[in-house]
Amino acid sequence: MHGASAICGIGESDYYAWGESPHTEFQLACIAIRRAVEDAGLELADVDGFVSYTDMRNLPTRLARALGLRELRWAATTWPGGGNSVAAAVQLADAAVTAGYARHVVVFRALAQGQFGRFGVAGGAGTGGDGPYMTGPFAWNGTYGVLTPAQQCALRTARFMHDHGISQEALCEIALACYANAQRNPRAIRYGNPLTREAYHASRWIVTPFHLYDCCPENDGAAACVVASSERARDLPNRPASIVAAAQGIGPGFGVFTPEDLASSHYRQVADHLWNAAGLRPEDVDVAQFYENFTGPVLIALCEMGFASPDGVEKFVSDGALVGPDARFPFNTSGGNIGEAYIHGFEMINESVRQIRGESSCQVASVERALVVGGPGYAPGSALLLGAPT
């Protein structure tokens, strides 16, 4: 078990519907970072590192100048992809402070798709290509109208459902849980807008097996946290959320559609490394946040992380098993991407810290371990296990 570093501060901007932020994406990033640093009991000038993922717009030098840092000692990002890297970004900060390369590293994600176009659709017109042509790797799928993550995740999910006799109700349960838990969270975009099973089934198809409500919304907002050594975190005001273990990776299919990996979320290998590094098992987790850009791959990730078997996962999620603080399996307690806001999963990091602190709007009793599983279906995946302070 690791525990050498901890998350000592969290913050976020207000979350907005797509295109409705009064702030630019860069301003949103600065708001979230400022709030996280303030929450940590630090000054902005104390920050000496930045980590993000899937972000080449809000560059660390620009942030350092705008936020008044004294010096920048650590600037890192994961490879591009998407929300698959959310936990990997925290892992990079953990590596930095544990190795002594930096003292107070901010991890953040800012996303204003209303200003920069939709994530996951490359090419200006949404064709996945360059003008009227599908270029490079887009040719293999875009020529056939396979253009979006929803469609790619649908193909994975359809095969998983087929192989294991899983019904539409299992997907519905994921959406219902996220919406239900968001009703407790005033930050949530879906706060005050509950979802019923009837409305789920009545909603239009996007791509089978995904209804509208199987797909997370697109939002504008930013979230950030501060990572420091556990020794440093003990001197700061908040109860630290100890970084027990983190893992990223993939193998052996490496994200390409292959017959062997078709129905995978690419988390088998991440799960092995995470549980081995932590010396813990799935049953040791008190609350879990699973990245849900779409509901279907969550079912696959639940299995690959070791919480359910493919043939038993529908039962595992059914009968309200995921809803509320007293759930059989406390899950996406802030509402996640679907219910709280699509900040590429970073809202799940902050929610996990709140659970460790005992400050969630859907607080699970006596949380010792909180799990974050990043985006399934894209690679490399990543997962993070937080714990009560050591």
Add this chain to the structure above:
Amino acid sequence: MSRVLGVGWALPALDDSNRAFFTSGTLALQRCETCGHVQHPPEEVCASCQGSSFDAFESAGLGRVESVAVVHHPVHPALADRVPYAIVLVSVDDVPGVLVTGNVVGTAPEAVGIGERVRVVFEEATDPSNEQVFLIPQWEIVR
């Protein structure tokens, strides 16, 4: 056969790695000249021997639907009158380990199932800007 997604739908930008696939009228997959490994989609390096010169393997074009989804939401305006359409991943009998993306012709999208046998067919398209003719692999159900 005309294009499933309409004559106006975007064409692939041809390059050395995809010209045979999209124009030859055969299911032409990338083969390593050094070790004979066939891989798809193509890559600049052979995943088996790391060789970097390639020719094309002409598959017999028979396979199986490994997954299918029906697209209802037209992501692009040009597809608004083409939905619903089926997208499939097909495993190819004579090239283990690869999946080829495509659409299904001649069968209603909702009637396409996982496990169905399929045969490659080719849709014709011409790039109006330069008269380049395409023969784009697609799939029909064999029952």
